[in-house]
Amino acid sequence: MFPDTIVNFVFPNTPEFKGLPGKTYKIDRHSPVSQILTIICKRLEITTPKRYQLATLRGFVFNDTDTLASYGLGSLLPSWQLKILKKNVTRDSRALR
Secondary structure: OOOOOEEEEEOOOOHHHOOOOEEEEEOOOOOEHHHHHHHHHHHOOOOOHHHEEEEEOOOOEOOOOOEOHHHOEOOOEOEEEEEEEEHHHOOOHHHHO
16 A cells, blocks of 8 residues: 555636636545545535536546445555546546446
């Protein structure tokens, strides 16, 4: 197991993210995806985290109730690069299977 779980989040090009391309955070890999998004949005003073979802760079959308540990972060992967997307502009993860 890896001691630190570092994730680089790529931000969407929206006014809420103020032109920031992304940021790296040390996260609790056992927190639900929705909680991770809420924390990131709170730090960036974004009041509507439910408008966003977390996905891999290739577009696989994570389930909001799953943890990143359940996808291998911290056991298979020491770190990850993920992107935050608006919910209305991404494909359903089931369509990628």
